[in-house]
Amino acid sequence: MIVEWVYLLVAGLLEPCWVIALEKSDRFRKVPWAIATVAILIASLYLLSLSMALIGPGTSYAVWTGIGAVLTMVLGIVIYKEPAVLVRISFIMLIVAGVVGLNLVSGAA
Amino acid sequence: MKECNKLWMYLLIAGICEIIWAVSLGYSEGFTIPWYAAAVVIFLSISIYLLSKAINGGLPVGTAYAVWVGIGSVGTMAVSIILGNEPAAPLNMLFVGAIIIGIIGLQVTCGAKAQD
Numbered sequence: 001m002i003v004e005w006v007y008l009l010v011a012g013l014l015e016p017c018w019v020i021a022l023e024k025s026d027r028f029r030k031v032p033w034a035i036a037t038v039a040i041l042i043a044s045l046y047l048l049s050l051s052m053a054l055i056g057p058g059t060s061y062a063v064w065t066g067i068g069a070v071l072t073m074v075l076g077i078v079i080y081k082e083p084a085v086l087v088r089i090s091f092i093m094l095i096v097a098g099v100v101g102l103n104l105v106s107g108a109a
Numbered sequence: 110m111k112e113c114n115k116l117w118m119y120l121l122i123a124g125i126c127e128i129i130w131a132v133s134l135g136y137s138e139g140f141t142i143p144w145y146a147a148a149v150v151i152f153l154s155i156s157i158y159l160l161s162k163a164i165n166g167g168l169p170v171g172t173a174y175a176v177w178v179g180i181g182s183v184g185t186m187a188v189s190i191i192l193g194n195e196p197a198a199p200l201n202m203l204f205v206g207a208i209i210i211g212i213i214g215l216q217v218t219c220g221a222k223a224q225d
Contacts, residue, residue: 015174016170016174019164019170019174020170022157022160022161022164023161023164023165023170025161026161026165027158027161027162027165028158028161037157041157065178065182068174068178069171069174069175069178072170072171072174072175073171073172073174073175074171075170075171076169076170076171076172077171080169080170082169082170082171082172083169087214087218088169088171088172088215088218090214091210091211091212091214091215091218092171092172092175092211092215093211094207094208094210094211094214095175095176095178095179095207095208095211095212095215096175097204097207098179098182098183098204098205098206098207098208098211099178099179099182099204099208101200101203101204101207102182102183102186102201102204102205102208103182105198105200105201105204106186106189106195106201
């Protein structure tokens with residue numbers, strides 16, 4: 001009952017991890033980072049698929065991308081000093097709201 | 110400015126590849142149909158590679174990831190509507206609109222590190 005939500009949470013937390021590894025790989029030229037990117041991505045997708053089977057695809061995908069997009073934005077600001085201006089954050093949150101909403105609605109249909 | 114457009118082009122094509130692998134995944138029946146399974150792996154790889162070009166070219170990771178996911182979601186929804194698997198309900202259109210406004214907004218402000 002709880003375990004599928006743990007899978008989903010971990011899958012979501014892995015999303016910003018592979019994005020950061022991808023950035024560090026410099027277009028897959030740094031092999032250890034490239035391997036890390038692929039390994040983390042596969043782990044994330046695997047955990048997502050496990051939770052999808054139990055929670056349902058719409059809800060799972062909504063939670064997964066929601067966590068992924070928000071954390072990637074936050075880590076980008078913290079690690080890479082990406083602009084923390086209101087306009088940028090608002091547009092990103094608008095995308096997140098749309099993606100989460102779309103998947104929650106389609107999951108219910 | 111030209112450089113910035115190129116990065117957004119990578120991101121757009123990466124998003125389109127997202128749509129193709131996501132739709133293929135649905136048809137692969139749990140990865141048991143080889144052609145669809147192969148399409149998932151190939152287009153996912155191209156998508157990630159293009160995302161890396163956009164990020165390493167200078168687009169912020171937060172912006173790139175959100176746009177990448179956004180294009181994938183809007184496109185997958187569009188394909189579902191065209192194939193008749195999903196209704197073009199007002200609520201769906203509202204969320205699609207929000208994503209598109211978000212993407213265009215980020216694109217107009219470019220999201221390049223010049224904004225620092």
